[in-house]
Amino acid sequence: MAPSDSDAIFSALADPTRRAILSLIGEHEELTAGEIAAHFDSLGRTAVSSHLRILRLAGLVAERRDGRFRHYSVTPTPADAVVAFLTSVYQNSLEQLASAVQGAATPEDVSGGRIEERSA
Amino acid sequence: MAPSDSDAIFSALADPTRRAILSLIGEHEELTAGEIAAHFDSLGRTAVSSHLRILRLAGLVAERRDGRFRHYSVTPTPADAVVAFLTSVYQNSLEQLASAVQGAATPEDVSGGRIEERSA
DNA sequence: TCTGTTTGTCAATACTTGCGCACACATGTT
DNA sequence: AACATGTGTGCGCAAGTATTGACAAACAGA
Numbered sequence: 001m002a003p004s005d006s007d008a009i010f011s012a013l014a015d016p017t018r019r020a021i022l023s024l025i026g027e028h029e030e031l032t033a034g035e036i037a038a039h040f041d042s043l044g045r046t047a048v049s050s051h052l053r054i055l056r057l058a059g060l061v062a063e064r065r066d067g068r069f070r071h072y073s074v075t076p077t078p079a080d081a082v083v084a085f086l087t088s089v090y091q092n093s094l095e096q097l098a099s100a101v102q103g104a105a106t107p108e109d110v111s112g113g114r115i116e117e118r119s120a
Numbered sequence: 121m122a123p124s125d126s127d128a129i130f131s132a133l134a135d136p137t138r139r140a141i142l143s144l145i146g147e148h149e150e151l152t153a154g155e156i157a158a159h160f161d162s163l164g165r166t167a168v169s170s171h172l173r174i175l176r177l178a179g180l181v182a183e184r185r186d187g188r189f190r191h192y193s194v195t196p197t198p199a200d201a202v203v204a205f206l207t208s209v210y211q212n213s214l215e216q217l218a219s220a221v222q223g224a225a226t227p228e229d230v231s232g233g234r235i236e237e238r239s240a
Numbered sequence: 241t242c243t244g245t246t247t248g249t250c251a252a253t254a255c256t257t258g259c260g261c262a263c264a265c266a267t268g269t270t
Numbered sequence: 271a272a273c274a275t276g277t278g279t280g281c282g283c284a285a286g287t288a289t290t291g292a293c294a295a296a297c298a299g300a
Contacts, residue, residue, distance in 0.1 A: 010134050014131050014133070023208055026210070034275065044261065046277080049276060068274070068275050068276080070276065089142050131286095135287085152248095153247075164289065165248070166250090167287075167288050169250090187247090187295090188296040
C-alpha cells in the first residue's frame with residue numbers, strides 16, 4: 001500500500017484536537033499559533049505547534065510568516081482527497097452526500113436533484 | 121472535548137487498510153469477511169476481523185449474518201459527519217467541493233457550476 | 241447423532257505509533 | 271542585552287495494530 005496524500009490528510013483529521021484547531025482557524029481569517037494555543041488551555045504551545053506541523057504537512061493549513069509571528073489559514077482545496085475517497089466508496093448513497101453538501105453550500109441552487117443509477 | 125461519532129468515524133478512516141477494506145466493499149454489493157481477508161494476503165483473518173469491528177462500531181459498514189457467513193456492506197449514510205465537518209471548515213471553498221461531488225455523481229447534471237469568491 | 245471442517249471472533253502478547261510535556265534553540269522585536 | 275514568539279528534540283506514557291492460539295457457531299457427511 002503506497003503512502004499517498006490521503007494518509008497524511010486522514011491521519012491529520014483523526015485527532016479531535018486537530019479538527020478543533022482546523023475549525024477554529026476556519027472561523028477566522030487567520031490565526032497565529034499563540035492565538036490558537038490560547039484557545040486550548042489544556043494544551044501547551046509545543047503540542048499546538050506539533051499539531052500545526054502535522055496539519056501543514058498534510059496540506060490542510062497554510063503558514064504565512066510575518067515577523068516573529070506565524071499566521072495560519074485554511075487551505076482552500078484540501079478536501080479533494082477526502083471527497084475523492086467518499087465518492088469512490090459511497091457511489092451508492094452519493095445522492096444523499098451530494099444533497100447534504102449542496103444544502104450546506106448553496107441551499108437555493110439545488111436544481112437537478114435527481115441522481116441516476118450508479119454505474120458500479 | 122466530548123467524544124462524538126466523528127471520533128469513531130475519523131479514527132476508523134485514519135487507517136489505510138480500513139479505507140482499502142471500505143473501498144473494496146464499496147465495489148461490490150456485499151462481501152463476506154473471508155472474501156475481504158482473501159484480498160489482503162499480508163493480513164490474517166484476525167486483523168481483518170478487528171478492522172471490520174472498528175468499521176462496524178463507527179457505523180461505516182453493516183453486517184448481515186447468513187448462516188456461518190457474515191456479509192458486510194457499506195452503510196448508506198455514514199459520511200454525514202465527515203461532510204458536516206468539512207462544511208463547517210470549508211464554507212469558503214465549499215462550492216468547489218459540492219461540484220466535485222456532483223461531478224462524480226452525475227457528470228452531465230451539473231448545472232450551477234459557477235464558483236463564487238470565497239469570503240477569506 | 242457424532243465427527244470433522246469451515247467461518248469468524250475473542251483473548252493475550254509483543255511491536256509500533258502517536259500524544260503531551262519540559263527543555264533548549266532559532267528568530268525577531270525593543 | 272533582554273524579552274517574546276514558535277519550533278525542534280528527547281523522554282515517558284498511552285493507544286492501536288498484527289500475530290498466535292483457542293473458542294463458538296453452522297454446515298456436510300457417514
